[in-house]
Amino acid sequence: MSTPHSADVLAAVREFVTRLDELDAEAPVVGELTLGLDGSAEQLRLRAPVARALIEALRGYHDPRDRGTCAHCGTGRLDDDFVCRGCGIVNGLFGQTLAGFAGPGADSLTNRPDPTLGD
Secondary structure: OOOHHHHHHHHHHHHHHHHHHOOOOOOOEEEEEEEEEOOEEEEEEEEHHHHHHHHHHHHHOOOOOOOOEOOOOOOOEEOOOOEEOOOOOEOHHHHHHHHHHHOOOOOOHHHOOOOOOOO
């Protein structure tokens, strides 16, 4: 039984292929793409422009939750606070600024020094 979510995925890919095929219906077919989700499967012919567009769309997609790779260890992924999930180091200018406000051993930003001191 197909779920609404899988039906949406199949419909979106089918519509994408159809929309681009209409722009260049004489382009050579370079292969077929078979999508199977929750017992539903669909085979779509891929013309060269559609294949290029799929590659570009998939490689160009950036998930807004992705904060990047750790500059310190080079392999860990950053969490929403720019702390490396692998090595625990705070990354980037924003992360280092937050860590500076927190100070050594501080467990929250509430321990930051009064910004008016030294004026």
